[in-house]
Amino acid sequence: MAVNSREIFNTMLDNDIVISYIGPFDGQILSLLASNIEDSLWDDQHRGKIFFKIFIELSQNIYLYSKEKGNGIDKSAGVGLMLIKEYDNHFSFITGNLVGKKDYELLSDKCKKISEKNKEELREFKRFMRGQPRTEFGGGNIGLIQVSILSGYPIEYKFVKVDDDNYFYILCVRIDK
Numbered sequence: 001m002a003v004n005s006r007e008i009f010n011t012m013l014d015n016d017i018v019i020s021y022i023g024p025f026d027g028q029i030l031s032l033l034a035s036n037i038e039d040s041l042w043d044d045q046h047r048g049k050i051f052f053k054i055f056i057e058l059s060q061n062i063y064l065y066s067k068e069k070g071n072g073i074d075k076s077a078g079v080g081l082m083l084i085k086e087y088d089n090h091f092s093f094i095t096g097n098l099v100g101k102k103d104y105e106l107l108s109d110k111c112k113k114i115s116e117k118n119k120e121e122l123r124e125f126k127r128f129m130r131g132q133p134r135t136e137f138g139g140g141n142i143g144l145i146q147v148s149i150l151s152g153y154p155i156e157y158k159f160v161k162v163d164d165d166n167y168f169y170i171l172c173v174r175i176d177k
Contacts, residue, residue, distance in 0.1 A: 018091075019084040024070025025062045026077035033059075033082070050150050051091070051175055057143040058082070058095045058171065065107065066097035067166060093173045104159055104167040110141070111157040111171075114148050122149050144171075151175050 021033060034055060059082070066078025080097030099107060117125060126145045148155050156172040 016086045017083055018086050019082065022081040024077040024079050025059050025066070026070055030056075030059050030063075047175075047177070051093075054093060054147050054150055054173060054175060057147045058093060058173065060143060061171070062095055062097045065099050065103050065169070067100045067103070068098050089177055091175045091177070093175060094170065096168060096170045098162065099159075099167050099169045101165050101167070104169070107169060108157075108159055110144060111155060114144050115154040115157065117148075119149060119152070147173055 019033070021029070023029065034052065062078045062080035062082075064078060066080050068079035069075055070077040070079055078097060080095060083092075083094040085092045085094065113125070114122065122145055126142050126149070129141045129145060132141060144155060151173050153174040156174075158170045159167040160170070161167055
């Protein structure tokens with residue numbers, strides 16, 4: 001069955017999808033997406049900056065943890081997907097990517113801890129994590145904590161088992177307008 005681009009476009013419009021991207025999360029693509037997000041989604045500059053920071057953290061999460069890697073200029077760039085869906089009073093920022101079993105264990109534990117904490121507990125957890133050794137990826141382990149603090153809502157996450165060694169990692173963050 002052939003699907004034409006007009007059908008896909010209409011489906012996205014019908015479902016209030018304002019941004020959709022699937023592919024490598026390299027610097028060139030991130031720059032283009034970031035520019036679009038920063039310039040077009042927000043009238044309120046403060047809210048736009050929060051949204052932009054969340055975008056960067058979630059994109060970096062895909063860049064670092066995706067088991068699939070890009071084949072363009074930056075071969076270390078993770079491959080994943082991003083959707084931004086608009087509702088009457090908020091946006092949902094949804095990302096997804098394939099992770100291996102080791103990263104599944106690390107991320108599922110981290111997401112569980114983050115989603116169970118209130119804002120003050122998250123701030124305390126962030127201070128604690130800053131004092132921990134940096135990860136093999138060079139990060140300080142605070143990106144998802146910061147996302148939850150900035151959004152003001154718990155992160156929502158799900159891991160779908162693909163096979164014994166792989167999981168599809170879905171992350172959703174609510175951002176009020």
